[in-house]
Amino acid sequence: MHALTPEQYARLRRLADAWTHDHLRDAKASPCFNPRLVADALCFQRHADPLLGEQLIGALVTPVSLWLVTVPADEHDAPEEAGTRHWLTLPSGAYPLERVLLGEREWCRRRVLLEDLSDIANRQAASRLAQQLMERVMIADKDGEGGA
Secondary structure: OOOOOHHHHHHHHHHHHHHHHHHHHHHOOOOOOOOOOOOEEEEEEEEEEOOOEEEEEEEEEOOOOEEEEEEEOOOOOOOOOOOOEEEEEEOOEEEEEEEEEEOOOEEEEEEEEEOOOOOOOOHHHHHHHHHHHHHHHOOOOOOOOOOO
């Protein structure tokens, strides 16, 4: 597995920053808001998608939710229309993703996996949760039932 480049890490940071810019004010009004957390792109790795090509896949943790996220490995890939859907096939199953725009330029494909992170104690616990998520989705489901 190849490590991400500094440019890819910077892009993922911009994605988290764009979430903060677009959603933090409204998120603070949510009963699920966790003031101990910040938006953070975690546990990203490369993944070859048969339709989309080389992707970066990981978790976006926010003060209210946890997303499974993909973005093209090449930042210059053209984004598709907002709301466009794609099925992401991983060893654990297939996950429906929707394309969302964050800020004026950042975008990703996402699947919201948890909508309430109010009980997460701190950023380290959120990081462990993201690691567990990625371990689960990147390992084959023993029962044959996967995804969504």
